[in-house]
Amino acid sequence: MNISAYILEYLKQFGSVTVPGFGVFYLENSKAIINSDNGSILPPSSQIAFTPDYGVKSDELAAFISSQKQSSIESSKNELLIQTDFWKKKLQADQMLEIQNLGSIFIEDGKTHFKGNRLESDHPDFYGLEEIRISDMNVDHSHTDNMANEYQFNTSLLWIFLFIVPVLGILYLTYTQPELLFGKKSFDEASAQVRTQEKVKEVVRVKYDSLQQKRSDSLKKDSLADPAAKNAGIQTNKNNIKATWQK
Structure with missing residues (x-):
């Protein structure tokens, strides 16, 4: 394996790697994009990013390479130094550097730019989505x-x-x-009031008729009692006259 392959493997495991004397590579999330080259839709994935820093120092990558190759750390440091010196000289000369497995670095208007490769979407955050080819969609x-x-x-x-x-x-x-x-009809209430008034009048009329009946009965009794009293008075007078005549 070359140095760039070890850098990529380290990135996949830890998400960021410091290359001494060159810069820092790291992973960032990338949205789904349309690949105009083959007319396909690439799903969300991770993409390699890079920050140049020729003064950065770290022994972690050298230790990782040493463990993978079963070699000494000093040997791995020397390999890294040789590789990074070559990258810097080529970038300075051509204003562009293609790093296998990682991406490309180019200088434009005095600024360094990096176009990183996209990794396969095997990360669980992307649910295993696959590339979709528009041409295959019938x-x-x-x-x-x-x-x-x-x-x-x-x-x-x-x-x-x-x-x-x-x-x-x-x-x-x-x-x-x-x-x-529609609500209750208004004349129903009026009809109810009329019926109530009629009931009141009926009660008053019944009471009035009852009172009249009582007065009539009283007058009849009085009329029956007066002739008897008169007859009794006449009979008394006759007896008195008869007694006087006999004397």
Whole structure:
């Protein structure tokens, strides 16, 4: 394995790696993009980024390479130094440097830019999404038309249902409980008042008739009692006259 392969392996395991005397490579999330070269949609993934820093120091990458190659750390440091010196000289001479497995570095307007490679989306954060090739997507237009017609039919049924149900409900309430829709009629209250007044008049009339009946009965009794009293008085006078004549 070359140095760039070890850097990539370290990146996959730890997400960031410091290359002494050159800079820091790290991973960042990348959104789904459209690849215009082959007409495909690349899913979200990780992409390599780079920050140049020729003064940075670290022994972690050398120790990692040493453990992978089963060699000494000093040997790994020397390999890193040789590789980074070559990269810096080539970048200075060509204003562009292609690093295998990592990406490309180029200098423009005195500034260093890096275009990193995208890694395969095997990270669990991206749910194993795969590349989609637009050219492989065959659209069945007849199936699409059938779905559109079915959608229109279902929509029509829905509108009919939404219209009929409220109308039937209103008709039912109009027939069974019209007061819920229109309220109680005003003349019902007036009729109730009239009936109440008639009942009061009827009670008064009954009481009046009863009183009249009592007065009539009293007068009849008086009329029957007066002739008897008169007859008794006449009889008494006759007896008195008869007694006087006999004397």
